[in-house]
Amino acid sequence: MLALLSVYSGYNVAARPAVRSMRHVTKLAGGAARGGNPLMDITLEEAGEFGTTDFTMTFKRDGAVISPWHDIPLEAGNGLYNMLTEIPKMTLKKMEVDTKAEGNPIKQDEKKGKARLYHGPIFWNYGCLPQTWEDPNVKGDENVGGAFGDNDPLDVVEIGAASLSMGSVTPVKPLGVLSMIDDGELDWKLIAINAADEHAAQINDVDDIEKFYPGTVSGIREWFRWYKTPDGKPINAFGHGEKALSAKEAVHVIEETNGFYKDLMAGKADAGKLWTKAAVTA
Numbered sequence: 001m002l003a004l005l006s007v008y009s010g011y012n013v014a015a016r017p018a019v020r021s022m023r024h025v026t027k028l029a030g031g032a033a034r035g036g037n038p039l040m041d042i043t044l045e046e047a048g049e050f051g052t053t054d055f056t057m058t059f060k061r062d063g064a065v066i067s068p069w070h071d072i073p074l075e076a077g078n079g080l081y082n083m084l085t086e087i088p089k090m091t092l093k094k095m096e097v098d099t100k101a102e103g104n105p106i107k108q109d110e111k112k113g114k115a116r117l118y119h120g121p122i123f124w125n126y127g128c129l130p131q132t133w134e135d136p137n138v139k140g141d142e143n144v145g146g147a148f149g150d151n152d153p154l155d156v157v158e159i160g161a162a163s164l165s166m167g168s169v170t171p172v173k174p175l176g177v178l179s180m181i182d183d184g185e186l187d188w189k190l191i192a193i194n195a196a197d198e199h200a201a202q203i204n205d206v207d208d209i210e211k212f213y214p215g216t217v218s219g220i221r222e223w224f225r226w227y228k229t230p231d232g233k234p235i236n237a238f239g240h241g242e243k244a245l246s247a248k249e250a251v252h253v254i255e256e257t258n259g260f261y262k263d264l265m266a267g268k269a270d271a272g273k274l275w276t277k278a279a280v281t282a
Helices: 207-212 215-225 247-265
Strands: 002-006 042-047 056-061 064-065 075-077 080-087 096-097 106-108 126-128 155-159 170-183 185-194
Touching: 002 096, 002 247, 075 170, 080 155, 155 170, 155 215, 170 215, 170 247, 185 215, 185 247
Parallel strands: 155 185
Antiparallel strands: 002 042, 042 056, 056 064, 056 106, 075 080, 080 126, 080 170, 096 106, 126 155, 170 185
């Protein structure tokens, strides 16, 4: 099965269609109207059956494959950042950008050759920030127990009311960040909100979230603490006394991981098996 679907701007993202054979192409709006991003006309090309390890979602512009990790800008203007959605809220399938495959398509995560599913739905939109990287060669400080980075782009948990389509690019406002320790690796979880959410203007820091979306921060922490235990793995830990750090500290993490990414692309860090040959959008 091969299907062409659209990347939406993120401001009016609808839930991902359930019918996989649907065909349509839509422009991803850019420019000043969308936070200063360069104009992008991107299509998504799906191959394989959704929910199986054969599934891939490839990003293309003008018929050529581009990388959602390397070719989508990090910054969306006005203090916002572009979030690439991998897993829409209230879904089970563990989808992720494949940092090791050519073109970095979104694929179904797998374990021992089988499609990996969450044991319960994730309650928020989940994805990553392009042009960021948690360097596995850099040791964290005592607040994270000296853990090294997890070798992936910076994860984002988007808390807004709307469900964001897989593959969509959405301007988000950073609100806070959790320093999760997963299998001994530092795996930051950026907490952010869709810039188009009805409460986005009133939520500017992690402490503002409770008023509009009560229980969200503790819910995120507990969901990620326990989500691997049904597979027989131990609970995940958190640094910084399990505290969600502020928006200012979240921006620092974004800037730090973007710096690691720039070093990676400049050949100053060991790329290992990562696919980094795509041209980087400035």
